[in-house]
Amino acid sequence: MKLQQCSLITKRLVVDSQVAGAATGQQGQKRTILSFVGGIDLCDGRYDTQEHPLFSTLDTVHKDDFHQPNFPGASIKKGGPREPWHDIHCKLEGSVAWDVLYNFQQRWEKQVGNQLLFSSSKLDEYFVPRSTVVTTNENETWNVQLFRSIDGGAASGFPPDPEEAAELGLVSGKDNIIDRSIQDAYISAIRRAKNFIYIENQYFLGSSYGWQASDIVVEDIGALHLIPKELSLKIVSKIEAGERFSVYVVIPMWPEGIPESGSVQAILDWQRRTMEMMYADIAKAIQRKRIQANPRDYLTFFCLGNREGKKDMEYTPTEAPEPDTDYARAQKARRFMIYVHAKMMIGKTSNLKYFVIYDQFAEFYNNYFRCRT
Numbered sequence: 138m139k140l141q142q143c144s145l146i147t148k149r150l151v152v153d154s155q156v157a158g159a160a161t162g163q164q165g166q167k168r169t170i171l172s173f174v175g176g177i178d179l180c181d182g183r184y185d186t187q188e189h190p191l192f193s194t195l196d197t198v199h200k201d202d203f204h205q206p207n208f209p210g211a212s213i214k215k216g217g218p219r220e221p222w223h224d225i226h227c228k229l230e231g232s233v234a235w236d237v238l239y240n241f242q243q244r245w246e247k248q249v250g251n252q253l254l255f256s257s258s259k260l261d262e263y264f265v266p267r268s269t270v271v272t273t274n275e276n277e278t279w280n281v282q283l284f285r286s287i288d289g290g291a292a293s294g295f296p297p298d299p300e301e302a303a304e305l306g307l308v309s310g311k312d313n314i315i316d317r318s319i320q321d322a323y324i325s326a327i328r329r330a331k332n333f334i335y336i337e338n339q340y341f342l343g344s345s346y347g348w349q350a351s352d353i354v355v356e357d358i359g360a361l362h363l364i365p366k367e368l369s370l371k372i373v374s375k376i377e378a379g380e381r382f383s384v385y386v387v388i389p390m391w392p393e394g395i396p397e398s399g400s401v402q403a404i405l406d407w408q409r410r411t412m413e414m415m416y417a418d419i420a421k422a423i424q425r426k427r428i429q430a431n432p433r434d435y436l437t438f439f440c441l442g443n444r445e446g447k448k449d450m451e452y453t454p455t456e457a458p459e460p461d462t463d464y465a466r467a468q469k470a471r472r473f474m475i476y477v478h479a480k481m482m483i484g485k486t487s488n489l490k491y492f493v494i495y496d497q498f499a500e501f502y503n504n505y506f507r508c509r510t
Contacts, residue, residue, distance in 0.1 A: 148226070149174050151238045156265060167265045172237035175226030176339075176478050182220070189221035189475050191445045196452035206393055208464035215464070216454030218473035220393070221443055223337075225479045229281065235267040236283040243292035284319040284494075292316075319494075320362055323482065326492050327367045330382075330484040334368065337387045337479040341365070341438075342407040347414045358407060365411050369418040372435045376422040383435060390440040390474040396463070412438065444472035 150173040156166070177183055182204025195203065195217055205211035205220050229237060242254060255263075289295035290313050296302050299309040308315045327334060344366035345358045368384055375382035388408070394401045419432040458464035467473050482494040 148176060148178060149237060149241065151234070151241055153264065168263060169230070169265050170234045170238055170267070172229040172234040173226060174229065174237060176224045176480055177226045178478075183222050183224070185222040185224075189223070189443045191218035191221065191443055191471065191473055192216070192451060193445060193448055195219065200452075207391075207395060208458070208462070208467070209395060210459070211464055212456075214454055214456045215458050216452070216456075216468060218445075218467055218471070220473065221475040223441055223475050223477045223479060225337075225481060231281070232267050233281040233283050240283070240285065240292070243294050246293040247291060282322070284322045285316050286319045288313040288315045320364070322494055323364055324367050326482065326484055326494055327364070327371050329486045329492070330371065331487040332381070332485050333383045333385070334371075334482060334484040335385045335387075336482045337477055339389065339478050339480065340392065340404065340408070341386055341388050342404065342411045344411065344414065345407070347418075348410045349414065349417065350410060360407060360411075365415055366418075369415040369436070372419050373422040376419070376426055376428075376430075376435070379426075383437070385437055385439065387439045387441065387477055389477045390442070393476055441475035441477055442472060443475055444470070447471065 152171050152173075153168040154171040156169050181202055184198065184202060190199070194200075195213060199219055200213070203213040203219055204222075205218070207220060245254060288310065289297075295307065295314040295316070296305065297314070299314070302309055302314045306316075306318065306321070308317055343360045343362045343364055345355045345360040347366050348355055372382055372384060392401050392404045396402075415436060416432045419435055423430050423432065458468060483491065485491050
């Protein structure tokens with residue numbers, strides 16, 4: 138099985154909004170741009186809370202929103218556990234909100250043309266300039282940049298000439314010009330990190346050129362992006378320098394779907410090979426340094442889960458799962474994984490500043506991540 142080069146699954150909302158401090162309903166008042174980006178799908182089965190209920194809400198908020206794709210034949214009639222959902226979303230104001238708008242325009246122009254889009258003069262007429270500060274609370278102001286993983290086949294405005302593209306920091310593929318600024322941002326942040334890196338991602342596989350594999354053709358996998366190798370090399374450099382450093386990675390227990398299915402098993406296998414490569418790099422560095430340490434002191438993977446006790450007046454299903462199935466066992470144990478759908482990284486640089494890379498763009502999946510924007 139070979140990973141597809143590009144999967145465009147976007148979660149983006151751009152709206153106009155009243156300028157902070159402006160009088161409500163004032164005629165002729167220019168408005169500002171707000172953008173929302175993140176990983177939350179606008180579809181059934183995604184609503185959740187920080188409690189991540191499994192059974193207790195099946196007759197209330199999740200009565201008509203039951204989502205459990207990991208067991209064949211699962212349904213609200215047979216009861217929980219539902220699949221809890223862990224994700225993040227954010228609101229963007231200021232210049233970066235306009236970047237999200239321009240990104241949408243590039244996508245729209247490539248697929249549809251200029252129909253139904255506001256011209257630049259119309260935007261100037263209706264909206265305050267993009268450089269205008271829209272918040273009155275300086276303590277809530279962040280420096281924000283928008284990065285992408287996309288190519289000229291999905292968005293307009295990409296230069297056709299490879300040399301011109303290189304000057305703009307773009308990469309020339311076989312038949313396309315590629316913007317992989319999100320990967321460049323991750324690499325820059327990893328190399329600047331001082332004490333730790335914390336990652337949440339739906340998938341964690343890559344740097345397949347470093348896999349030690351005799352039973353597969355690595356070139357057929359195509360998971361060539363650099364992030365896992367950059368992380369292990371960062372840890373190696375810290376070990377060699379005698380400095381403490383930790384990487385924490387939170388992923389789902391398995392990719393969403395039937396665990397025994399071919400696609401899920403393939404991704405789990407590739408994730409295993411990725412982890413094996415990283416731990417091998419770290420173990421060799423520990424041996425060279427001749428220190429008493431475990432590779433997991435530097436790199437640790439976590440999954441999220443929940444267990445929910447039975448409550449009075451709880452929803453009673455009218456049917457039951459087939460006996461001796463994973464569905465029946467999960468229902469009896471009253472626990473299940475919390476599905477991690479978030480894509481983010483947090484770290485701390487040497488000048489005591491924190492960085493956060495957060496987006497729906499970057500799944501650690503194939504050559505340039507999955508092509509998301």
